[in-house]
Amino acid sequence: MAEGKPKYVLSYFNVKALAEPIRLLLSYGNIDFEDRRISKEDWPKFKASMPNGQMPVLQIGNKTTFQHLAICRYLGKQFGLAGSNDWEAFEIDMAVDTITDLRTKAVVVFYEPNESIKETKYVQLLSETIPNILKKLEEMAAVNKGHMALGKLTWADFLLAGLIDYMNLICRQDLTANCPNLKAAINSVTSLPASKAWNAKAPKTDM
Amino acid sequence: MAEGKPKYVLSYFNVKALAEPIRLLLSYGNIDFEDRRISKEDWPKFKASMPNGQMPVLQIGNKTTFQHLAICRYLGKQFGLAGSNDWEAFEIDMAVDTITDLRTKAVVVFYEPNESIKETKYVQLLSETIPNILKKLEEMAAVNKGHMALGKLTWADFLLAGLIDYMNLICRQDLTANCPNLKAAINSVTSLPASKAWNAKAPKTDM
Numbered sequence: 287m288a289e290g291k292p293k294y295v296l297s298y299f300n301v302k303a304l305a306e307p308i309r310l311l312l313s314y315g316n317i318d319f320e321d322r323r324i325s326k327e328d329w330p331k332f333k334a335s336m337p338n339g340q341m342p343v344l345q346i347g348n349k350t351t352f353q354h355l356a357i358c359r360y361l362g363k364q365f366g367l368a369g370s371n372d373w374e375a376f377e378i379d380m381a382v383d384t385i386t387d388l389r390t391k392a393v394v395v396f397y398e399p400n401e402s403i404k405e406t407k408y409v410q411l412l413s414e415t416i417p418n419i420l421k422k423l424e425e426m427a428a429v430n431k432g433h434m435a436l437g438k439l440t441w442a443d444f445l446l447a448g449l450i451d452y453m454n455l456i457c458r459q460d461l462t463a464n465c466p467n468l469k470a471a472i473n474s475v476t477s478l479p480a481s482k483a484w485n486a487k488a489p490k491t492d493m
Numbered sequence: 494m495a496e497g498k499p500k501y502v503l504s505y506f507n508v509k510a511l512a513e514p515i516r517l518l519l520s521y522g523n524i525d526f527e528d529r530r531i532s533k534e535d536w537p538k539f540k541a542s543m544p545n546g547q548m549p550v551l552q553i554g555n556k557t558t559f560q561h562l563a564i565c566r567y568l569g570k571q572f573g574l575a576g577s578n579d580w581e582a583f584e585i586d587m588a589v590d591t592i593t594d595l596r597t598k599a600v601v602v603f604y605e606p607n608e609s610i611k612e613t614k615y616v617q618l619l620s621e622t623i624p625n626i627l628k629k630l631e632e633m634a635a636v637n638k639g640h641m642a643l644g645k646l647t648w649a650d651f652l653l654a655g656l657i658d659y660m661n662l663i664c665r666q667d668l669t670a671n672c673p674n675l676k677a678a679i680n681s682v683t684s685l686p687a688s689k690a691w692n693a694k695a696p697k698t699d700m
Contacts, residue, residue, distance in 0.1 A: 356586035379563035
């Protein structure tokens, strides 16, 4: 680590989920970060020390940062992936919040502890909620020629690419199966040399 | 409307909820906007014309914008309420995403159609989820001397102040009852002359 550069430590569980967009962005930015993975068994020991009792948490030098979207937006700015003016940043944010809509609608059903309620809720999720938001996301990606915003690579593409395995799991489908433009947006990130290098060395996890 | 200035049209239901932070921000920015309120009866006629089939939608000149957080962040930038550098914007975003966590956790229970499931879920929401996030938000507001971030007025304060009636309803409590610093953050917005002028002329609604 060069002098003067802050040390980056990312804390999360041993999964991709909310941390993977951050890991992909840090890799893209050529940031040598510590990828600290906390096991489910150890989590109770760490929970109280985390802001909001949640992860991901990204330590940047002496600053403790949290909330995956806020972290991704900040990193996006540092690496030239956040648009070049307020309108462009706005367009990225609209895409990001729509991706988040899909995730938050699905995640609450995925983590429903009552199996009967869970299956009932998946019916509506799969027949209505997911197709509606997915249609909009695919339209956005089509307008933007295989990206989520601005017709070029932005941190919204990194968010989607990082989350997609997790989103596919909680949505019980390959979300890109009939969405070639969303697939292209994801590929625009995963095909980057930095992403390939990261994926080659990253622990293999299902989500 | 002066020549050259874009026309602002905000579309939402006849409630505060997700649109009120936008209305307060537009008022603060001295923007003469059309406050278009669509009745529940008329909504099916309009739904297909809205991005994502959702509101709020803010028309800015010939641009159609959506997602309340993206809109608030953009307006915050226009009105000098978004911090003066990337770190400051980051701190605001962390507060905003934590407010959003509280809202999204509660709203899914509030709109649960099955009364029995709903009441079961409110038990955990009221005993655990809400107190945990509320504690964090009050700590943030204490550190920031009665604001949500940066120790001064930002669009995060407008978000909280605009959402609070809706949040109190879905959280089944006065969230500020034991949170003097959150109350101060809200007051920092509602006590502004522009907010007072807006509230004096705004339709009266419960949430």
